[in-house]
Amino acid sequence: MTLFEKLAENFENLIAKGTLKLGDKMPSIRTVSKEYGVSKNTVIQAYLLLESRSCIVSRPQVGFFVCLKEDQRLPMPMASSPRINSAPEKEDGLIGKVFSNFVNKNITQMALSVPDESFFPVARLNKCLQTAAKTLSAGGTGYDDIQGNLRLRKNVSKWSFTWGGNLGVDELVTTSGAMHAISLAFMALTKPGDRIGVESPVYFGILQLAKNMGLKVVELPTNPEFGVLPHDLESLIGEIDICLLVSNFNNPLGSCMPEENKKSVVEILTQHNIPLIEDDLYGDVYFGTSRPKPCKAFDKEGIVLWCGSVSKTLAPGYRVGWMAPGKFIKSILKLKLFHSISGTTVTQEAIGLFLENDYYEKHLRQLRATLYSNSLHFIRTIADYFPEGTKISRPQGGFVLWVELDKKWDTGKLFDKVLSRGISIAPGRMFTLQSQFHNCLRLNYGLPWSDKLEQELKLLGQILKEE
Numbered sequence: 001m002t003l004f005e006k007l008a009e010n011f012e013n014l015i016a017k018g019t020l021k022l023g024d025k026m027p028s029i030r031t032v033s034k035e036y037g038v039s040k041n042t043v044i045q046a047y048l049l050l051e052s053r054s055c056i057v058s059r060p061q062v063g064f065f066v067c068l069k070e071d072q073r074l075p076m077p078m079a080s081s082p083r084i085n086s087a088p089e090k091e092d093g094l095i096g097k098v099f100s101n102f103v104n105k106n107i108t109q110m111a112l113s114v115p116d117e118s119f120f121p122v123a124r125l126n127k128c129l130q131t132a133a134k135t136l137s138a139g140g141t142g143y144d145d146i147q148g149n150l151r152l153r154k155n156v157s158k159w160s161f162t163w164g165g166n167l168g169v170d171e172l173v174t175t176s177g178a179m180h181a182i183s184l185a186f187m188a189l190t191k192p193g194d195r196i197g198v199e200s201p202v203y204f205g206i207l208q209l210a211k212n213m214g215l216k217v218v219e220l221p222t223n224p225e226f227g228v229l230p231h232d233l234e235s236l237i238g239e240i241d242i243c244l245l246v247s248n249f250n251n252p253l254g255s256c257m258p259e260e261n262k263k264s265v266v267e268i269l270t271q272h273n274i275p276l277i278e279d280d281l282y283g284d285v286y287f288g289t290s291r292p293k294p295c296k297a298f299d300k301e302g303i304v305l306w307c308g309s310v311s312k313t314l315a316p317g318y319r320v321g322w323m324a325p326g327k328f329i330k331s332i333l334k335l336k337l338f339h340s341i342s343g344t345t346v347t348q349e350a351i352g353l354f355l356e357n358d359y360y361e362k363h364l365r366q367l368r369a370t371l372y373s374n375s376l377h378f379i380r381t382i383a384d385y386f387p388e389g390t391k392i393s394r395p396q397g398g399f400v401l402w403v404e405l406d407k408k409w410d411t412g413k414l415f416d417k418v419l420s421r422g423i424s425i426a427p428g429r430m431f432t433l434q435s436q437f438h439n440c441l442r443l444n445y446g447l448p449w450s451d452k453l454e455q456e457l458k459l460l461g462q463i464l465k466e467e
Contacts, residue, residue, distance in 0.1 A: 004045035023376030026064040060289050062369040073383040077391040077404040082200040082219035088433040095430050108456050111424040113251050114316050115446035121363050132349035140346035146337050148174025151352030156322050163293045167324050174322050174343050178281045181307035181323040185277045188331040197240035201431030203251045224393045227255040230264035242275050248292050249282035252431050252442035253402045254395025263298040276304045281312050286397040287372040302326030318347040371399050374445040385461030399446035411441040423456050
């Protein structure tokens, strides 16, 4: 064998023995070169050989990770098949119960859909806040432009180049987070009784907002890998007046629509003059080689209202978001004036400053690496300890996993059982208004990976096996 083949074999043995586990980051090329006394080119050849054997996977500008084909021991969940024209289930208070403990530091918060606060660049953000307070007129205590902070809009506009966007500063409106943007879109485009098509499952906040505004929710069949398929949407086009999609790394499935599907969806909706509200909250947290385009990239007529924020990537508590409302911008600005006048001046300026330099990309690079590694750790541990018949999603971005258990399980009842053991999960029926997903749950892998977290996942699996 050649030198690089011997080196690859050594690492393959370490992986086989479990010394290097699924999700572990491989030693850097420089480290291996130094420790083994070989050239960097030899290490690169060894790593490429391991990658060709599906033992490791490369992540651009981050490094190599043990992947083992991302552990295919567990199958993917089935695509959802919600009923059309189904009456909403009676509210059972489950959402309130799950989130009554979300600030309790003694509970492992696998129920949340936000990365752990330790992942955020707090020191750098604090400096940006200090700079904002010093440079803004009156220290940022006054109202800002109704359309939103100019520095923030400029840098969101520049950042849109990552997905091929050509957004101008005047096409953007800042908001107090993505849900505020979605709320404004609902108010601008709907009236009570209108029908809104959404993925199934989908983030419960969207469902509750639509329900409370008197909208009829039409849950669309959703594939756990590819999201809503164009032919499914087209077959139900007569059932909806407006559409909302989380096209990139849907919460809770983690699905991501292929670009050709996004283009088809925009064409179908444009043809029928149906607006699309696009929640692109998770698009920057991708694990592949480049950021996936949103549907907005294929919008020629201004029917897509693209919504985003830094609430899941940088600073949840700052409540800084934005939207590109397309041809509906006048209606959105009018509503924003009536409901909030302007956003929080200091935090918007601070985020604008953060985006202005390379800070955001450097932060995202590390965040993506951590979350990708965590996702593999979760998949491995679930495959090791959960009962036979478990199915799990394979997200290529974001920070949540969708787990489907045997039909006998009610994860609403499971929530009570595991909460008493210091673990919080998100039961599947939170993400629908219909009677479905009772045997499913969402887990947040945006937590610092540790032996303790692995043991808690193991405990969750043991509880499931006891039944």
